[in-house]
Amino acid sequence: MKKQYSIFTSWRHFKHLFKKPLTIPFTEIFTKKNADYLNKNSILKSKKNVECSSPRVGADNLRGFHTNDWEVCIGCGTCEDICPTEAINMVERLDIKDEEGKLQQRPTIDYGRCCFCALCVDICTSDSLKMSKEYVYSHEDPNAFEIMPEALWQGQAVEEGWTKTEASNLLDLERIDMEHEDPEERKSSFIEIVRGYSKEYAKQEAARCVECGVCTGSCPVQMHIPAYIKAIWEDDIEGGLRQIYETNPLPGVCGRVCTHNCETACSIAVKGEAIAIRWLKRYIIDSAPTDMYEKILSEPVSEVIDARVAVVGAGPAGLGAAYYLKVMGYKVDVYEEKPMSGGVMRYGIPSYRLPDSAIDKDIDFIEKIGVKMILNTRVGRDISMEKLEKDYDAVFLGTGFFKPRTLGIPGGDHKDVIGAMTFLPQVRDFERRVLKLEDIDVAKSVVVIGGGDVAFDVARSATRLQMLKYGKSDVKLTSLENEDQLPSSDDELIEGSEEGIELFCGNGPQEVMIKNNKVTGLRLWKCLCIFDEAGSFNPEYDKECEQIIEGQQVYIAIGQSPDYDYIPKSLQGKLQFVRGKIAADEFGQVKDLPWLFVGGDILRGPDLISGVADGHRAAQGIDEYLYTNAKKKEASDTLKEMRLAAKAQTPGLTFRQK
Amino acid sequence: MKEMKLFLGPQHPGMHGNASVHIYVDGDIIKKSFLLPGMLHRGFEKGMERHSWVNNISLIPRVCVVEPDTNEMAFAMAVEMLAKLEVPERAHWIRMIILELARLSIHLMAYGGLGSPTGLYTMMYHAHTDRNTILNIFEKITGHRVYHQYIVPGGVRKDLPVGIEKDIHSFLDDLESRYEEYRDLGINNPTIQARINDTIPLPAEVVWELGVTGIGMRSAVNKPYDLRKVKPYARYDQVEFDVPVAPYSDAYARVDCKLQEVVQSIGIIRQCLAKMPEGDVRVPISRGQAMRWTVPKGHVYACVESSRGEFGYFMVSDGGTNPYRVGVRGASYPQGLLGIEKYLPGTRLDDAALWVDTMGVCSPEIDR
């Protein structure tokens, strides 16, 4: 039996009559506009109350209406992808400055869809999208509910509500570790340092990509990076391989030694570590079996156009041009001075970064689709330029920069002062066992001048040779730039230091010290600044701060220059040279010599992948030249499709190249 | 007298939520009755298949409006079972705080809701004002008053904000000090007692027949059949609490149990605040960015004790980025559908609303 209570038990509630009411006053509920209405209608009594009226300030975490800082936003569109209600649409705004690592688009939010989950905030790659503490908005017109968030909400500065924290972050900011050979072991051999991703790790790394495509714009060949990363994630190697070959005929090489501007632009890199785009590309190439290559191989080239193109130089630019011309259906002959094709890939980069097997895989593919390589043939010596002009419908020059630049300092012409491009081919020849260890003259202690990738290549190759020869290494590297401004990639700096290279950054060489006709060291002055106010190269030194570093050899890796000897004088007269490069239009076509195209270092530079891009553009230029000149007619529909498809993927210039 | 058909709802002041009870009456005795659900049907189970694991956290709380946290918890538990995730220790305790605050909020709301079928609106005013305080605490913790989207697979979305313990403690103290007042106002009030004593009793054998769980069952079978005790999840095995039971389940006993659970929940929250360790609050489901999270294959059923009984998620994953199938076991499914059909006939018309209120029939979770 339940206890019987008196009917008066509940009367004690009357005590609340004398308490302060819990009811929230109007001034803490209504906006000024509505308070004004209430005031005019005598519901809210005092005019003073209108002024101080504003809705309760939301909690610090409140998921209110969005704000987006356009300066910080990179337009990656990840918010659009994650939105569970499709409320976010990226809208193109061409009035935003076009720059690297950003897209000219910004999100709009449909508050007829938004569910205020803040997933967009938690996944924002740049942390620009936030939620404010504003939560009051009503309107009679439904069109007023699509809003483009800016730093201000409805023109008012508002307080930040929900923001991303470490716990709520939905991005994976840490790169999957790539296994490297141990520094102590690797420095005494030329085996490849980076081991490559396993399938599981590659899939995990690929899962970090948000498919924004910001990277594509910064890639000189504009590879479909998000597409092939997605292919890896979905374990579709074949699809990924096809997608890669659409824009890059040298993926095996690029997967190892590309300058990876894409990783600099990567939207994940804004807050964390960029996706290892380069290693992922390498993963596809390494894991694609030969028969898959052959399957793809049999597809592209079925018909041939009756036109011949000569490509001079089998480097990245030349091979790029040759591949795309072949894919369009042209007959292509590549002339190469050296006994092996590949140019700088074959002779300039040491094999611990780029083993021959990787180059062979790429070049074999190009050869197999029918590009003819004519090796050991130097234009101007074995075959004349005039003959090329006569025999071919167009000529592409991609001869690159192979002549070492010299140092104009006292002692700079000593025989133990060696250019990088003299030394590195020797190293490669040693790796191929063409040269023996005794044939290469590496001293017990060497000094390398230069701060680029080539300088590190020289220094690290020298380390290896010293280890093999003497069992210990002593390599010093000096550069004008300070350590944090070195033009080389970070990997080189870290790995080089691991291998025991001593860095003397921020110093300019003044004199090669010679005693008894032997190099004993290098005198350095502290470098104060490299460029003068006009922005041209004019280093300034602090003479007080002098040091001498010892070394028996000096390697110079301060850049290379072109060698135009193979071009006959009559032709050279018609060319224009700008700082050693040949002036040409975007497609590499030389003015007044419409049959002549150039690309690579002698047109634009500065790296391997830009050379491939030049080659691709030149292929389009050549194709258009031959057709606009009415030299050729469409042979068939399939041929036309092939040409159009290859041209559709032609990359534009990147921000850096502009 | 001729049999007459009446609709209780969907638009009816005594009806909780958008559902309709079709009642055939003779006089005021119910002859036949059905629940007509589906007015809140949104196709959740289909929707969940179409959203990725991470996007689903914005969908899940909307299954049950008044108590979103049990949904989030059951969903998170199911995903964690599939992915074999170890949730950080602190997240367990935060989850318990959230779940118990939600239990407080819904018990207050249901207690206030008792005001409408019994005609004592004062109760409603008190309860909803206190509930408003809980909602504001939720806003501080989770960012939204009602749809928290806070308990996610792998932990909770954010750590507790600084100083929230003070807010929670002051609210709990206040509620505890007025607990007796609440009782006096409602179930100690002889008028209310006269209305709810011996109204729509629920015998134990009917409980098993219907499959009713939660307070409806515990007040009938007199055993502490509470999932928090029987198969403890989170860290309920490390806190001390009692499960209120009753030997005879009438409307009074059920409301009484609810009120006693309020005291227990207050105790649990206090223990959680005291025992909660420092540390991380979330681990990701798998490596990669959220849209590419995947969960291994499997079939699991995860359930939690909601204010109305066993709330479960049956989940199938095919190893992809979306759940393959999610089935929701709404806690009030048995009492809402079969209970009304089988058990209301024979009672009086005006008791139908009391059944809906005291058994906690929640239409959104029936319709989904």
Place this chain on the structure above:
Amino acid sequence: MTNSMSNTEFVTNLVESKFKVLSTEVLDKYQVSFEVKKEDVHSLLSLLKTSGWIQLSYLSAVDWPNDNEFELVYIVFNWDKAVHIQIRCRLDRETASMNSILPIFPGCKYYEREAHEFFGIKFPGNPDHEKQLILEEWDDIPPLRKDFDPRAYSDRKFSKMEYKNDFVNKNGEVSKQDARTKRYDDIDKLRTGGKK
């Protein structure tokens, strides 16, 4: 409960000793799943009910169109030996029909009705199972089947808002977004092996 044997072991032994179980999975110490043949479901449920699993927690179906099968799931619970048991069986998708378990668990009535509504599985023995419950005047295939596309249905029947706001630049510049999208779409076709 015997001390030497955990609840899940008890259940596994109990079921496996009497039935041919296609697969058993102990998910954790509170849950076991059995996959059995369609014919065994009723006797298995009866056995479990007499052994203390008196509560039917859930009943639903999963659609596996690639196998051309439906999977029925029964989940029962024992409050004294806290173990949820999943019992799953497969039905042919074309002629999906399963005798009702109404005599064993009367609580299944509405679950079965819902399974019929959302999957189209017939439950002979359940008198009302073919009546509509949640949906009203439904005019398409049962919506929880995998081949039903709610997006297409929604697009067909319910118009969506087309906002009149125009945030895009009107300078008539060539859209880079479109070019990007097109390029991406083109390349996506290569994934299926299509080529020039």
Place this chain on the structure above:
Amino acid sequence: MLSTKFSPMSKEEVDRKWWEIGDFFRRNSLWMLMYCTGCCAIELPPAMTSAYDMERLGMGPMATPRQADVLLVTGYLSLKTLRRLIYTYEQMSEPKYIVGFGSCTINGGIYHDSHAVINQLNKYIPVDVFVAGCMPNTEAVMNGFVDLMDLIKNKKANGWKDYHERYEWYLANQKAALGEVRVHDEFHE
């Protein structure tokens, strides 16, 4: 000399005056229909009870459509509810107003691709004010109500007239989504 020239008002002017007077009373005693169509209704109890106390605005819940001035469509509308909502709306006495709560009434919200939920409420019945949020907080709801009052004052809340004028259009939309607007409850029994 005072000229007391009496200029008789036209019938329209008289009607207009009466409407203005009527609007004054109406907007200061907006009675809302207690029909929780969707989840946003959960923010109404705080608004109705002591915390936000909307009776200060002259608003209160009403049990039947015939007594109510405002219909609150609190969130998403499944087809099944829409049928009953149209019944309810048509039962309400004029002038009548509709407030649409939350994202779902504007463009479908989170249920935009659901097979059971309509997307744009104002295609089926005329809506006077939309309140943004999912769900809108109580303050937003209260501000929405005052917006509605302001609209009534400025004679902009004319949805119910529009429903008369463009009834064919509304009906066509209703039929496109529902097939038949009539409620057949006997199906389910």
